[in-house]
Amino acid sequence: MKKTILVIASAPLHNGPRMIREIEALKPFYNIVAIGATPPPDASIKYYAVKTIDKPFPDKVFTKVYQIFTGKRYLLPLWLTKRRFQKLLYLIKPDFVIAHDPTHLPYLVDFPKTLFKLIYNAHEYHPLEFDENTKWLNFWGKYYYQLYKNTLPKVNLLINVCESIAIKCKEEFNKSSIVIPNAAVYYPDLNPVLNNYASLIRLIHHGIANKTRKIELMIDAVKMLGNSFHLDLMLVPVDPLYYEELQVYSRNLSNIRFIKPVAYNQIVPFINTYDIGLYNLPPVSFNNRIALPNKFYEFIQARLCLVVSPSVEMKKIVEEHDLGLVSDDYTAESLVETIKRLDLTAINRYKQNVHKAAYCLSAQQYQNRLVDALKEI
Incomplete structure (x- = not known):
């Protein structure tokens, strides 16, 4: 019997290249359930809208009030939001959870370690996402840095998009990771269109x-x-x-x-x-x-x-x-x-x-890396 993987993202899944490639790589080996802003292109994948785990209104109010009085973003799991995560995950009973949004990590690391293996697939290095903006860096940058510091040690597998970010996570948080870049799927039937005569x-x-x-x-x-x-x-x-x-x-x-x-x-x-x-x-x-x-x-x-x-x-x-x-x-x-x-x-x-x-720089070269990494955890 196939094990179940729950893919969680806040972004749309119908046109999210990283999530689409991930699901395509894993679905031959696992049952996939996906949460996102829109369904994935494959209609056979069981899908839940991300609003099922979004913060309810009271949690949003608390977060805003906390921010006004402290000047900081609240880092701990919010009770009502936590209940939403619990309800959905105990319903799905996944063997693996792959998170694409770092703000979901505080809720996911809070579950018993025996319930599922947690993978964080980072699309970038969030603590420095907009570090050119001092105001952003002093508020959101500090928030993401502390979030990473609190949660990355509890993640079973960290995936980064390039070696530079993998090195940064090791230096800052002593967390090793595997690198799976945003490589596109291989197009075996495409050939270069050679331009021998055109003046343009x-x-x-x-x-x-x-x-x-x-x-x-x-x-x-x-x-x-x-x-x-x-x-x-x-x-x-x-x-x-x-x-x-x-x-x-x-x-x-x-x-x-x-x-x-x-x-x-x-x-x-x-x-x-x-x-x-x-x-x-x-x-x-x-x-x-x-x-x-x-x-x-x-x-x-x-x-x-x-x-x-x-x-x-x-x-x-x-x-x-x-x-x-x-x-x-x-x-x-x-x-x-x-x-x-x-x-x-x-x-x-x-x-x-x-x-x-083209083939050695395609997504196909990295799919086995992901499948093998899940087997090892």
Whole structure:
């Protein structure tokens, strides 16, 4: 009989790449139950809305009052919320619980250790998520640091997205972890689209419109490169004002285009026809400095030549596998100088290198690591 895994997230599951890949990797071996803001794509997975474990109104009031009088975020489990967790978990009776939201950890570590094994799948390093903002760091940063300090020692398995965060958790909390990056699933039928004749080099950047990412720097770079280069921005307008600012900023540029986002499972095939996957991420925070995002691996599965800023983790992989070029710094001028080093011959060569590395840098390479780790705990 298969054991049961409960996956708990606050985010939507229908388009959450990390949760989707996790469920796909585990469902051949386990019964999966999922909690999230939306159901997972696989309709056969038993699903509960995250509101079933959300704080009820009295707990929200208590948290707010506590915060007003102490200037701190309440760290301990709240009684009524705890009851919601208890009711659901005693109903599901999971053998393993995989948490994706650190704020759920205080409730989950409070259960008897014999009830289930607890895994925390961290999407980033939360104590420094927005460390460029002093106000955030002094309030939320301290809260997440103490939360990690209280709960990580009680977690059976910690999963991190990159080596830099794994090292940080070991240094700060003496907690070892396994690394499972945000690698995209392998696309065996995709091949690099080689550009041998076209006079136009097409670049793509996709993701969310987030002001801290300073997407305008990529716009500036392509503006300076001129009309032989064309950048498509496929952005989800999570910050509508910033999205509109970007549109206004580039409205007179004929080589910049905003295109409608495609469904998550269509991203890789859709961008396959482009020449360059472009990502410049200014190091305004710890997580930005060591970022290894979904789009990086989606560029790889799409068999694109990569041009990225010198973020530690991306730089390491690009250079190790010769997948493209890394700019010297994070400025638009550095991006221009980097892209100018590419001609069609070089782009095609990098695309072929990416094609060779696509399987070893795919999610399939890490699925066994997760399955094996669960067996060992």
